[in-house]
Amino acid sequence: DAMVIQNPRYQVTQFGKPVTLSCSQTLNHNVMYWYQQKSSQAPKLLFHYYDKDFNNEADTPDNFQSRRPNTSFCFLDIRSPGLGDAAMYLCATSLDRGYEKLFFGSGTQLSVL
Amino acid sequence: GNSVTQMEGPVTLSEEAFLTINCTYTATGYPSLFWYVQYPGEGLQLLLKATKADDKGSNKGFEATYRKETTSFHLEKGSVQVSDSAVYFCALTTNSGGSNYKLTFGKGTLLTVNP
Numbered sequence: 307d308a309m310v311i312q313n314p315r316y317q318v319t320q321f322g323k324p325v326t327l328s329c330s331q332t333l334n335h336n337v338m339y340w341y342q343q344k345s346s347q348a349p350k351l352l353f354h355y356y357d358k359d360f361n362n363e364a365d366t367p368d369n370f371q372s373r374r375p376n377t378s379f380c381f382l383d384i385r386s387p388g389l390g391d392a393a394m395y396l397c398a399t400s401l402d403r404g405y406e407k408l409f410f411g412s413g414t415q416l417s418v419l
Numbered sequence: 420g421n422s423v424t425q426m427e428g429p430v431t432l433s434e435e436a437f438l439t440i441n442c443t444y445t446a447t448g449y450p451s452l453f454w455y456v457q458y459p460g461e462g463l464q465l466l467l468k469a470t471k472a473d474d475k476g477s478n479k480g481f482e483a484t485y486r487k488e489t490t491s492f493h494l495e496k497g498s499v500q501v502s503d504s505a506v507y508f509c510a511l512t513t514n515s516g517g518s519n520y521k522l523t524f525g526k527g528t529l530l531t532v533n534p
Contacts, residue, residue, distance in 0.1 A: 348524040406451055410462030
């Protein structure tokens with residue numbers, strides 16, 4: 307049974323057209339993360355939510371935003387996608403901050419045309 | 420800052436061969452070290468971990484020993500199976516500044532095991 311669910315699996319958008327990726331979890335975990343993984347590179351943390359507390363990484367572009375309307379859902383919004391934003395986007399959860407085991411979704415592969 | 424370097428892939432082995440995937444790290448503070456595995460079409464999942472020097476993490480026949488003196492956490496398995504084909508990620512967290520929730524990953528190593 308999937309515990310961290312990302313939809314859609316593949317997303318195609320146009321250059322400059324806003325796009326939203328979604329993540330849901332059935333684990334009731336406090337922390338939700340968004341990672342960006344480009345081809346042959348390490349997953350890179352964009353931001354995370356600790357409950358409703360949003361924590362942005364210093365080098366995350368302003369073009370990337372996130373929303374967490376409730377414990378179960380978290381969204382990644384890309385306001386004006388560029389070609390360089392094409393990547394796999396990974397959502398993950400952990401029980402609490404400092405809890406070292408992360409649970410990942412299968413990811414959403416974003417293409418920008 | 421923290422960083423993880425793992426051996427370049429892809430790695431291709433025959434079934435029952437011995438596997439080593441090298442991982443070295445640089446970190447402030449006292450890192451915890453992890454190996455995550457990503458099977459085709461699935462999310463990353465924790466394979467094993469070690470939280471202090473000389474600890475050995477093990478799971479599903481895989482092992483890795485936390486070597487502080489060489490800043491390494493190499494992944495090994497004595498006899499691989501076709502079902503071990505996946506991408507393997509080395510990762511770390513540190514307790515520096517309360518940011519131990521943040522995983523720093525290596526680039527991943529693709530392993531393909533042929534029958």
